[in-house]
Amino acid sequence: MKTNLHFIVNPIAGKGRNELSTDMLEAFFPNSEYAVSIKKTEFVLHAKALAKASIEEGAQIIVACGGDGTINEVASCLVNTSVVLGILPMGSGNxxxxNLRIPKNLKKALNIIKNQKVMTIDTGTVNNEPFFSNTGVGFDAHVISDFEENTTRQLFSYVQSTWRTLKKYNYKNVVELKYNGTTELISPFLLFVSNSNEMGYKMSLTPQASLQDGLLDVVIVPKLSRFKLVLFTMLFLFKKHHWLKEVRFQQLTALEIKSLDNTILKVQCDGGSVTQQYSKLLKYFLKA
Structure with a gap:
């Protein structure tokens, strides 16, 4: 029986020149062994709709071809199913x-899928919506929002967004954190919840995080002075942000963030801005 293999391609991810040719795929997945289908996204959340359709069509492997946002849309449909997720990294940060050591070289990544090197990873949720890499409230969410307005999605664009956000970022809201039986109030510069040890572009706020340890790695950074804002950003770019004494780390399975001043919390999830999906109360959980 042929393996039913579907590719969901985001053609505008990364540099926006993503194509998969039928001839190339047939070289890896011959018609005698595979039934291959290629689908292209046309709008936000289209990858999720295409993944659901592929499941109904009996796909055994669904390959997300894009960045972390595309992977999130596809993978969110595969949680608790027998369908295997494949990844072709075609995004900007990837x-x-x-983190999964999937190379950007297309042929090498296709070989991983062909050899079916499968592993199980943890899944995080925020307000019951899955995330697989990271999510955050505060500075990183504002950076992502600025980054999404760029016509180019490259490392330099991300650095530009970071500095633009740093210059205009203003936070006054107070939130209540609940975790491990503890409640605290904080005016946060950053609340970062991660399942993975990398954000993209080889940058990381949680270098010790693991996709298989059954824990979420949380970075808590309170309101900082202007000088320390700049210092934190510089240290982060060099992976030394832990040097700043205000930066705290927690490993948790559940976290609740509640806005106490009627502010809708700006959130990023797997590298995409999702402010409109959330409210004044965020509940994070991990499913190992």
Whole structure:
């Protein structure tokens, strides 16, 4: 029986020149052994709709071809199913693919799928919506929002977004954190919840995080002075942000973040801005 293999391609991810030719795929997945289908996304959340359709069509392997956002859309449909997720990293940062050691070289990545090197990873949720790499409230969410307005999605664009956000970022809201039986109030510069040890572009706030340890790695950074804001950003770019004494780390299975001043929390999830999906109360959980 042929293996039913579907590729869901985001043609505008990364540099926006993503194509998969039928001839190339047939070289790896011959018609005698595989039934291959290629689908292209046309709008936000289209990858999720295409993945659901592929499941109904009996796909055994669904390959997300894009960045972390595309992977999130596809993978969210595969949680608790027998369908295997494949990844072809075609995005800008490719944080999850990098953590999983999936190369950007297309032929090498296709070989991994062909050899079916399968592993099981933890899944995080925020307000019951899955995430696989990371999610955050505060500075990183504002950086992602700025980054999404760029016409180019490269490392330099990300650095530009970081500095632009740093210059205009203003936070006054107070949130209540609940975790491990503890409640605390904080005016956060950053609340970062990660399942992965990489955000993309080889940058990381949680270098010790693991996709298979059954824990979420949480970075808590309170309101900082202007000088320390700049210092934190510089240290982060060099992976030394832990040097700043205000930066705290927790490993948790559950976290609740509640806005106490009627502010809708700005959130990023797997590298995409998702402010409109959330409210004044965020509940994070991990499923190992």
């Amino acid at each position: 944080g999850l693919a990098s």
